[in-house]
Amino acid sequence: MVHGDIGTTVTKLILGEQREYPQASGEFSSLFVELTVALKQISYEVNKAGLLNVLGKAGGRNVQDEEQQKLDVMANETIIRTMEYTGYLCGMASEENEKVIEIPDAYPKGKYLLVFDPLDGSSNIDANVSIGTIFGIYRKGGGTGKCGEDDFLLPGRELVAAGYVIYGSSTMLVISTGHGVNGFTLDPNVGEFILSHKDIKTPSKGKIYSVNEGNYQYWDEKTKRAIDYFKEKDEATKRPYTARYIGSLVADFHRNLLYGGLFIYPRDSKSPKGKLRLLYEANPLAFIVENAGGTATDGKNRIMDIQPDGLHMRVPLVIGSREDVERVTAMLNG
Ligand code: AHM
Ligand code: MG
Numbered sequence: 001m002v003h004g005d006i007g008t009t010v011t012k013l014i015l016g017e018q019r020e021y022p023q024a025s026g027e028f029s030s031l032f033v034e035l036t037v038a039l040k041q042i043s044y045e046v047n048k049a050g051l052l053n054v055l056g057k058a059g060g061r062n063v064q065d066e067e068q069q070k071l072d073v074m075a076n077e078t079i080i081r082t083m084e085y086t087g088y089l090c091g092m093a094s095e096e097n098e099k100v101i102e103i104p105d106a107y108p109k110g111k112y113l114l115v116f117d118p119l120d121g122s123s124n125i126d127a128n129v130s131i132g133t134i135f136g137i138y139r140k141g142g143g144t145g146k147c148g149e150d151d152f153l154l155p156g157r158e159l160v161a162a163g164y165v166i167y168g169s170s171t172m173l174v175i176s177t178g179h180g181v182n183g184f185t186l187d188p189n190v191g192e193f194i195l196s197h198k199d200i201k202t203p204s205k206g207k208i209y210s211v212n213e214g215n216y217q218y219w220d221e222k223t224k225r226a227i228d229y230f231k232e233k234d235e236a237t238k239r240p241y242t243a244r245y246i247g248s249l250v251a252d253f254h255r256n257l258l259y260g261g262l263f264i265y266p267r268d269s270k271s272p273k274g275k276l277r278l279l280y281e282a283n284p285l286a287f288i289v290e291n292a293g294g295t296a297t298d299g300k301n302r303i304m305d306i307q308p309d310g311l312h313m314r315v316p317l318v319i320g321s322r323e324d325v326e327r328v329t330a331m332l333n334g
Contacts, residue, residue, distance in 0.1 A: 010193040031088040038082035043171040075118035090147040113138040115280040121248025130168040132250025136284040156283030156304030176291040202294040205323040206260025218268035226331035262320030274316035299332040
């Protein structure tokens with residue numbers, strides 16, 4: 001059931017959902033509100049980055065051996081420092097940290113697990129292209145206390161909630177707690193996420209395909225054929241699809257969610273396991289797309305049924321409108 005009318009705040013919507021479950025302790029709602037505080041801080045920093053001359057590299061390399069941008073570090077620290085204090089989490093996992101982020105001994109522990117990519121698409125930062133934050137929330141299996149890597153190796157179907165923020169021409173938060181998908185636009189004057197896109201449903205078939213075709217020579221024949229289809233006349237529309245690729249997953253995904261279409265990052269000979277990460281990129285977006293009526297696979301299996309083998313496991317990703325994803329998945333397996 002979807003709560004709230006256009007113009008309501010994200011806090012009100014989450015509280016409304018909580019009241020549907022009289023046995024709920026309110027911890028999830030409080031956790032979520034704290035998370036939105038961190039997300040608003042990141043939005044503020046991203047927006048003023050150009051002004052403050054903080055663009056550029058921080059000098060370090062993260063666990064994936066990628067250059068860390070200053071804003072990546074800032075976003076990661078903002079989420080960790082905000083959320084470790086709440087008492088609702090037993091640990092966190094971030095794209096920027098090799099191991100589980102433990103809650104300091106001084107703070108109480110809770111029953112939830114937070115996974116996140118603090119600033120996705122960060123190679124686009126210096127060009128002022130839209131970037132995003134992706135997150136997922138799980139409930140720990142059994143009790144509170146500290147948690148280790150094994151606690152995080154859960155399939156996406158166990159997610160309690162997931163969402164992303166897109167730092168674009170305005171900042172938007174898109175979330176699902178498993179009851180549809182709602183989009184909120186940050187009103188900078190009052191500092192609140194306001195419901196602007198109620199009960200988002202993605203079209204069952206789109207006209208857009210998004211893939212880095214520069215990798216064409218690294219694809220196998222089935223992948224080439226599956227992508228070539230979109231340049232031919234589609235059986236239904238008698239027109240080829242439109243190509244759109246920003247190179248910023250949240251931005252590519254968000255556009256396709258609203259307009260219909262699909263995003264594909266297939267495995268290739270450079271990245272035989274795929275590029276994108278299951279825990280904090282593919283799973284949260286798969287949770288969102290399924291709640292909006294779309295679907296997501298790794299080219300064969302449902303993304304949310306994949307058993308992770310590590311915090312930073314990579315997967316191929318085919319995600320978006322149901323008919324389009326099913327077509328590609330069938331062609332990859334034909
Ligand atoms: P990041 O987490 O290091 O920012 O990398 C993920 C990004 C996604 O946002 C985007 O979809 C993809 O990498 C683009 O990859 P490519 O440049 O290979 O097309
Ligand atoms: Mg990322």
